[in-house]
Amino acid sequence: MNAQFKKGVLELCVLTLIGRKDYYGYELVEEISKVLEISEGTLYPILRRLTEEKYFETYLQESSEGPPRKYYRITKLGKEFQKEQFKQWMEFNQQIEVLIGREIK
């Protein structure tokens, strides 16, 4: 899989998934990994960045299966950002389809 394709889109995926329910990092890696390849070293920085930009809030929760889990909850600002990013992604996709879409056979 061309790693370049993921640039920017992973952020949208993280925003969208956490918009549906709170996740902790490791859980999110597993969830996304069901569908596409992703490494922890990619995801944790995205979570930190989006939290720094006030799109997420965090809280810790004890676990009986290991160290405490850091949960991420989307903020109002995060929801707006997700909407905007989603819109842009859809537009971009359509533009690409205009350029290359006819190759579908």
Added chain:
Amino acid sequence: MNAQFKKGVLELCVLTLIGRKDYYGYELVEEISKVLEISEGTLYPILRRLTEEKYFETYLQESSEGPPRKYYRITKLGKEFQKEQFKQWMEFNQQIEVLIGREIK
């Protein structure tokens, strides 16, 4: 427009368009610019890179409207690469849709 989205996909667009007919750089910028924002500083390096990797061949042609034009023609290797990239892009798109697609309203 989120510039990150373009990473990797522009390469596929260039491969696909030049797969249809020969283009010179400036012409290609204009063609793609009809659909999405792109700068020359982005496109020319892509052309050089793909030529170095034997996906394109080039030839010069005089022009009465300015300096000579450098035309790009796709190679057999380029066609194969385009197919492969196209397939990967389509797969990637589907995977993203699985993750975030339900947001469509």
Added chain:
DNA sequence: GCACAGTACCTGGCATAGCATAATACTCGA
């Protein structure tokens, strides 16, 4: 008791690719 696997988080350094900016150079019309 201890090694190990599984769970959970974090960071530093690297590679890639898009972009802004600028330089060069040719043609043509005002």
Added chain:
DNA sequence: TCGAGTATTATGCTATGCCAGGTACTGTGC
């Protein structure tokens, strides 16, 4: 002759994904 349009190229910046490695807690098997 000056500027606009055409056409190519190079340099340095930035954003983001990935690899590799480190820390630390829990439970299991020897």
